[in-house]
Amino acid sequence: MAFIEPNGGTLARIKVVGVGGGGQNAVSSMFESGKTDGVEFIAMNTDLQSLNASQAQVRVQLGPQRTRGLGSGSDPEVGDEAARESEKEIEAHLQGSDMVFIAAGMGGGTGTGAAPVVAQISKQLGALTVGVVTKPFGFEGKRRMNQAEQGIRELRDKVDALIVIPNEKLLEVVDPAMPLSHAFKVADEVVGNAVKGLSDLINSTGLVNVDFADVRTIMQDAGSALMGIGEDDGENRATKAAELAINSPLLGVDINGSTGILMYIVGDANMTMHEVNTAARIVSDAAHEAANIIFGANIDPNIKGIKVTVIATGFDSGYKSVGIPEMPSITxxxxxxxxxxxxxxxxxxxxxxxxxxxxxxxxxxxxxxxxxxxxxxxxxxxxxxxxxxxxxxxxxxxxxxVESEVPSDEKGKSFWNFIKKSKEPE
Structure with missing residues (x-):
């Protein structure tokens, strides 16, 4: 098992693109949580009214002729056509990027249809392209879920790595009394945290720095990627945060099958090197013995406790829906x-x-x-x-x-504490 702790260099040029309403909301959530060095935020949408409300530094209206600024009507084909109409503008804004994150909510029209087009352009420009998307809540209906599944399959073929966050899993671990509007905000925040964690891993200067070239080695053409986040501020906080990260409801499977792992540990001013070592060892012991692990650590005086982020890649199976084997058919x-x-x-x-x-x-x-x-x-x-x-x-x-096993109540509570106590209903 190889640990890579390279020296930092010039900041990588990272762009975060929120496509559609869900992606735009995720970008806004990330922007509100504090700017990240070297990161440019871009919002792309067919809904002009929604786009104008975005806090992103750059706003791109997709398909002004096709949709007239009125949205895609939850039709992925319209989203696809709108993005293709705006290909030159998309290319102009992505030009010169080292890494492009594409955030979107799958199941609607613009995010589902336009995200693969944006990803294809990004890859053609030579940028490391990572998708971070959500799957709908179950109550959003079968039609939306089917559209999401199809959109995920198409996007996966266009990106280097794709992180899929099932909203239904978030619903299983948050406060049952949470209002619906807050549940969607939680989903937006999780997407934002995934992007921010990776961005900070690459560009932050801290205890242990990570070079962009090594991140590219792990994530380029990786296919499916899985994310886990754990945070704790109590006794044995390093151990608990690491264990929660590798058993996160967002990770869904054992990281043992992964051949590449990005691990980022952030702690308050009191975090010790011993705690960093403890957390890193727990993650490495859970991984495949031949896995290539890239490790970074930093101090953030604005947080309390220790947060561990794990991105696992290199799964042979690629993206698959969890389900039942298909039965043979005959007419x-x-x-x-x-x-x-x-x-x-x-x-x-x-x-x-x-x-x-x-x-x-x-x-x-x-x-x-x-x-x-x-x-x-x-x-x-x-x-x-x-x-x-x-x-x-x-x-x-x-x-x-069908989803993977529901995490225990204790893990759910810890994860909910990470999401933010401020998200609880007032």
């Missing part, structure tokens, strides 16, 4: 065609209940029995197909909602 026409070509007769006395599935048809047919009732068999096949379609429908619904 009634295909089955009937096979029956017509192979059999002449069937026992008329066989009940429909005796025919359990298509694979058992051979056991229910006999050349010596009475004349084959093709219409009866057609009805049986159609019934089987209907049952299969119903099973597949249930399967798809489960696939859209």
């Amino acid at each position: 009634s026409d295909e089955v009937i065609k096979q029956i017509d070509s192979r059999f002449d007769k069937v026992d008329d006395d066989e009940s429909e209940d005796d025919v359990e599935d298509v694979d058992n048809f051979d056991n229910n047919l006999s050349d010596d029995d009475s004349e084959f009732d093709i219409e009866k068999m057609r009805n049986q096949v159609r019934r089987l197909e209907k049952e299969e379609n119903e099973r597949r429908k249930v399967q798809e619904e489960k696939e859209a909602t």
Whole structure:
């Protein structure tokens, strides 16, 4: 296991692009939490009214001719067309970047449709391109979730690394009494923290500095990436923060399968080197023995306690929806065609209940029995197909909602404390 602790150099030129309403909100949340050295914030949206309210330094209206500033109507195709209309302007603002973060909320129109276009332009310009996106809450509906899944697949092909944050997991660990508006703000803040953590890792000068070239080594063409954040300000705070980071509800899986890890430890003025070593060892012990770990640490007098951020990359499986293996399918026409070509007769006395599935048809047919009732068999096949379609429908619904194991209450409470006590309802 190799630890890389390179010397700092010239600040990398980092740009954070919030695409669509969700991405724009995430950028605003990050901007409000304090500027990051060497980072330029850009908001891109089809909704001109929303765009004008952004605090980003640069604002880009996407597709002024296509949408007339009225938004995409939750249609990803419109978002895609709007971004392509504005390709030259997007390229002009991304020119010269070393690293580009693309923040978006998946499931709507602009973020889902335009983010892949922005990512493609960024990659073509030679920038290390990282997507940080959210998946919808379950209550936002199946249509929005399906659009999000499709958008994530398209975006993943265009970025170097993609971090997906399921909003539903956030809902599982926050205060049950939280108003809906606050829940969305929490999601925005988590995206902002992911981007800020990586930006600070690259550009901050602290106890242990990290060089941009080494971050590129870990994240370039990495595919899927997973993020975990842990924070604690009590007894054994370094241990608890590190354990929470590697078991974070946002990480979702064991980092043991990762071949590349970025780890950033930030603490208050009282953080000791022993605490840094403790946290780093906990993360490294949980990782694959051959993993390449890039490590950074810094002091931030504005926080209380210790915060550990872990970005894991290099998973062989890439991005996959958590779900149930797909069942084989066969149409009634295909089955009937096979029956017509192979059999002449069937026992008329066989009940429909005796025919359990298509694979058992051979056991229910006999050349010596009475004349084959093709219409009866057609009805049986159609019934089987209907049952299969119903099973597949249930399967798809489960696939859209199945998530990895829910963290314990204790972890949930710690994570909620990290999000900010100020987010609790007044």
